[in-house]
Amino acid sequence: MIYTYSALRTPHSALKGLCRCLLVCCLWVSPVIAQPVTIGSKNFTENVILGEVLRHLAQHAGQEAIHRQQLGGTQILWEALLRGDLDAYAEYTGTLTQEVLADLKLENNEALEEALKERGILMSRPLGFNNTYALGMKPGLADSLGIIKISDLRDHPDLIFAFGNEFLDRGDGWPTLRNRYGLPQTNVSGLDHDLSYRGLESGDTHVIDLYSTDAEIAYYKLRVLEDDLNHFPVYNAIIVYRKDLMQRAPQVVDAFLQLEGRIPESDMVAMNARAKIDKIPEVRIAANFLASTLDIHIDVQEETRWDRLMKHTGAHLYLVIISLSAAILIAVPLGIVSACLPNFGQVVLAVVGVIQTIPSLALLVMMIPVVGIGGPPAILALFLYSLLPIVRNTYAGLTDIPGPLKESAQALGLPPAARLRLVELPMASRTIIAGIKTSAVINVGTATLGAIIGAGGFGQPILTGIRLADNGLILEGAIPAAVLALLAQGVFEVIERLFVPRGLRLKAQG
Amino acid sequence: MLSVHNISKIYDDRTALDALTLTVQAARTTVLIGPSGCGKSTLIRIMIGLILPDTGHIRFENTEVTPETALQLRHRMGYVIQDGGLFPHLNGYDNVVLMARYLGWAEDRLAVRVHELTELTRFPEDGLGRYPVQLSGGQRQRVGLMRALMLDPDVLLLDEPLGALDPIIQADLQDDLRDIFRTLGKTVVMVTHDMGEAGFFGDEIVLMQDGKIIQQGTLHDLVHDPVDDFVIRFINAHRGPLDVLKD
Numbered sequence: 001m002i003y004t005y006s007a008l009r010t011p012h013s014a015l016k017g018l019c020r021c022l023l024v025c026c027l028w029v030s031p032v033i034a035q036p037v038t039i040g041s042k043n044f045t046e047n048v049i050l051g052e053v054l055r056h057l058a059q060h061a062g063q064e065a066i067h068r069q070q071l072g073g074t075q076i077l078w079e080a081l082l083r084g085d086l087d088a089y090a091e092y093t094g095t096l097t098q099e100v101l102a103d104l105k106l107e108n109n110e111a112l113e114e115a116l117k118e119r120g121i122l123m124s125r126p127l128g129f130n131n132t133y134a135l136g137m138k139p140g141l142a143d144s145l146g147i148i149k150i151s152d153l154r155d156h157p158d159l160i161f162a163f164g165n166e167f168l169d170r171g172d173g174w175p176t177l178r179n180r181y182g183l184p185q186t187n188v189s190g191l192d193h194d195l196s197y198r199g200l201e202s203g204d205t206h207v208i209d210l211y212s213t214d215a216e217i218a219y220y221k222l223r224v225l226e227d228d229l230n231h232f233p234v235y236n237a238i239i240v241y242r243k244d245l246m247q248r249a250p251q252v253v254d255a256f257l258q259l260e261g262r263i264p265e266s267d268m269v270a271m272n273a274r275a276k277i278d279k280i281p282e283v284r285i286a287a288n289f290l291a292s293t294l295d296i297h298i299d300v301q302e303e304t305r306w307d308r309l310m311k312h313t314g315a316h317l318y319l320v321i322i323s324l325s326a327a328i329l330i331a332v333p334l335g336i337v338s339a340c341l342p343n344f345g346q347v348v349l350a351v352v353g354v355i356q357t358i359p360s361l362a363l364l365v366m367m368i369p370v371v372g373i374g375g376p377p378a379i380l381a382l383f384l385y386s387l388l389p390i391v392r393n394t395y396a397g398l399t400d401i402p403g404p405l406k407e408s409a410q411a412l413g414l415p416p417a418a419r420l421r422l423v424e425l426p427m428a429s430r431t432i433i434a435g436i437k438t439s440a441v442i443n444v445g446t447a448t449l450g451a452i453i454g455a456g457g458f459g460q461p462i463l464t465g466i467r468l469a470d471n472g473l474i475l476e477g478a479i480p481a482a483v484l485a486l487l488a489q490g491v492f493e494v495i496e497r498l499f500v501p502r503g504l505r506l507k508a509q510g
Numbered sequence: 511m512l513s514v515h516n517i518s519k520i521y522d523d524r525t526a527l528d529a530l531t532l533t534v535q536a537a538r539t540t541v542l543i544g545p546s547g548c549g550k551s552t553l554i555r556i557m558i559g560l561i562l563p564d565t566g567h568i569r570f571e572n573t574e575v576t577p578e579t580a581l582q583l584r585h586r587m588g589y590v591i592q593d594g595g596l597f598p599h600l601n602g603y604d605n606v607v608l609m610a611r612y613l614g615w616a617e618d619r620l621a622v623r624v625h626e627l628t629e630l631t632r633f634p635e636d637g638l639g640r641y642p643v644q645l646s647g648g649q650r651q652r653v654g655l656m657r658a659l660m661l662d663p664d665v666l667l668l669d670e671p672l673g674a675l676d677p678i679i680q681a682d683l684q685d686d687l688r689d690i691f692r693t694l695g696k697t698v699v700m701v702t703h704d705m706g707e708a709g710f711f712g713d714e715i716v717l718m719q720d721g722k723i724i725q726q727g728t729l730h731d732l733v734h735d736p737v738d739d740f741v742i743r744f745i746n747a748h749r750g751p752l753d754v755l756k757d
Contacts, residue, residue, distance in 0.1 A: 405595055407560050411587075411589035427598065429599075503643065506641055
C-alpha cells in the first residue's frame with residue numbers, strides 16, 4: 001500500500017466524521033491528533049516529490065505515515081499545520097517571510113525560526129536548494145525584443161502575462177513585482193502553474209512565472225529573465241513541522257532532519273524533470289533519491305490503474321454518500337417545516353439559496369478553519385450544497401398540492417401528522433425525489449473538487465493529471481466521475497419507481 | 511342538527527359572509543345557491559370547520575364546531591367536492607377506506623362496508639382497483655361519494671358535486687344521488703349555482719347574495735312568492751334549451 005487516504009478509513013471513523021460534520025455548527029471541535037504522521041504537499045510536482053520523500057522517511061523510521069498530496073495552496077497547508085491536521089510539509093523560507101508571516105517583516109532565518117516557534121512550529125535547516133521565483137520567456141521572442149532582464153519588460157506593454165494563481169496575489173508576487181519594476185502590462189491572467197508552460201509553448205502567453213527548479217526551463221530552453229532589482233527573496237527549501245511531533249515521534253523528526261543540506265539544486269531539478277518529462281511516479285523518484293543520497297532503501301510498490309480506481313471510487317463514494325444522506329435527513333424535514341410555516345420557510349429558502357451561490361471552491365476552503373482538511377470539510381461543504389434542491393423541492397411539492405385536495409384530507413377528519421404521512425408526502429414524493437436526484441448529481445460533480453483540500457476522490461487523478469499534463473490521468477478521474485453521476489441518476493430513477501405511488505406515474509386517459 | 515349563527519367572514523377587503531344565520535333541517539336536503547362570490551362555498555366550508563369565521567359560531571347537534579372539536583365532528587360529516595377530490599396516489603378502494611383504515615377498522619369490515627357502498631352508489635366493484643386518473647368524471651364522483659359515506663355520517667356536505675360533468679352523466683348522477691339521499695334519509699347540504707339542480711334536490715333552497723340570505727324556502731316559494739327583484743331575475747336567468755323555441 002503506497003498512498004493512504006481518507007477513503008480507507010474504518011466505518012467507525014467514517015461515522016465520527018459524519019458526527020463532526022453535523023455538530024460543527026454548535027461545537028468547536030478540537031483537532032483530533034491522528035495516530036499516523038500526516039504530511040502535506042502543495043499543488044506542484046517538486047513539493048509532491050518532497051512530500052513522498054518525507055513519507056518514506058517517516059515510514060522507514062517505523063511510523064505509519066499519510067501523505068495528503070496536492071492540497072490547494074500555501075494557506076491551506078499552513079492552516080492545516082497550525083490546526084494539527086498536518087504534522088509536516090516542505091516549505092520555502094521566502095514564502096514564509098514574504099507571504100505567510102509577511103506582516104512581521106522578518107529579516108533573517110533566526111527571526112523566522114523564532115516566529116514559527118511562537119506558533120508551535122519548528123523548521124529544519126535549509127535542505128540545500130533555493131527555488132526562487134523568476135520570469136521566463138521563449139528565447140526567440142525574448143531575442144527579437146531584446147529582453148534579457150525584468151526591467152526590459154517596461155518597454156513592451158503589449159506582452160501577455162500569465163501567472164500561477166498563487167503568484168498573482170502573493171505579497172512577494174505580481175503586485176509588488178509590478179510596483180518594484182514599474183511594469184505597464186495590463187493583459188495579466190492567472191492559471192494553474194503547470195499549465196502556464198503549455199500556454200507559453202502554444203504562444204497564447206508571452207511571459208510566465210517560473211520556479212527556478214522547474215524542469216521545464218531546461219526542457220523548453222526558456223530564457224530566465226534576470227531579477228536586476230533583486231525583487232525576489234531567497235526561497236530555501238526547509239521542512240516545517242509541529243513541535244508536538246518531537247514528543248510523539250522523535251525518530252521521525254530525526255529522520256526528516258537527515259535531509260538538511262542534502263538536496264542540491266541540480267538534484268531537485270533532475271527529480272522534477274524525471275516526474276514531469278519522463279513521467280516517472282513521484283513515489284519512485286523519492287525512493288531512488290533516498291537510496292542514492294541517504295542509502296535508505298525503500299520497497300516501492302506502484303499502484304495499478306485498477307488499484308487507483310478502486311481507491312478513488314471508495315473516497316468519492318464516502319464523500320457523496322455521507323454528505324447526501326445527511327442532506328436528505330436534514331433537508332426533507334426542513335422543507336416540510338418550511339411548507340407548514342410560510343414565514344420561516346421564506347427564511348430557510350433564502351439561506352440555503354445564498355449557500356448555493358458561494359462558489360464551490362470557496363466553500364470548500366472556508367470549511368478548513370472549522371473542521372480542518374480532508375474528508376470532513378469536503379463532506380460539510382457538499383452537505384451544504386446538497387440542501388437547496390431538496391429543501392426547495394420538498395417545499396414546492398407540498399405547497400403545490402391543490403387546495404381542494406388538502407381540504408378533502410382535512411374534511412375526512414385526519415389529524416395533521418396523518419395528513420402529511422398518508423396524503424401530502426406521498427403526493428409530493430415525485431418532486432422530493434427529483435430534488436434529491438438533482439442534489440446527487442451536483443454532489444458527485446462537486447466532490448471532484450474535494451481533492452484540493454485533501455479529501456481524495458476522482459478529483460485526485462484530475463489534479464495530478466493537470467499538474468503532469470497527463471490527459472490519461474485526467475480522464476482517469478473525469479470518466480468515473482461522469483459514470484458515477486449517471487449511475488446516481490439511474491439509482492434515483494429506480495428509487496422513484498419504488499417510492500412514487502403508481503397513481504402518480506399513470507397518464508390520464510383520454 | 512346543524513346551524514350557524516351570526517357568521518361573518520371577510521377576505522382582505524371583500525365580505526364573503528355578512529352576519530349570516532341558518533339552521534339546516536335534519537333528514538332534509540338544503541341547497542345553497544346564488545351567484546359567484548355570494549359566499550355559499552365559504553359557508554359550507556365553515557360548517558365543516560375548514561375555514562374559521564371572523565364572528566359567530568357553528569353548532570353541530572349540541573357541540574360547537576371549533577378547531578378542537580372539528581376533527582372528531584368530521585367523522586360524522588361527509589364532504590364531497592367537485593370532481594370528487596380523490597387523492598391521485600391512491601386507487602379507488604384506498605381512497606374510500608383511507609379514514610376508516612386510519613381509525614383501525616379490520617380489513618374484512620372495510621371490505622363489507624365498501625361492498626355496501628358500491629351497491630348504493632351503483633359503482634362496479636372491480637373499478638375500485640383503478641386510480642383516479644383512470645376513472646371518468648362521473649366514476650370519480652361516485653368514488654368521492656363512497657368515501658364521504660364510508661363512516662356512515664349524519665350529515666353530507668356537497669360543494670358543487672356535479673359541476674364538472676357533461677349533461678347526460680350529470681343527469682344520471684342527479685337521479686342516483688337523489689335516490690341515495692332518500693334511501694339514507696340523511697341531512698344533506700349541497701352547494702350549486704344551477705337553479706334546475708337546486709329545484710331537483712332541494713327540500714329547502716337558500717338563495718344567497720353578497721354574503722347574506724335573500725330568501726329561504728321551497729322552489730315553489732321562490733318562484734311564486736319572490737321577496738324581491740333579485741330573486742325573480744336569478745330564477746329567470748336560468749334558461750332551458752326549450753325557452754328558445756318558445757319565443
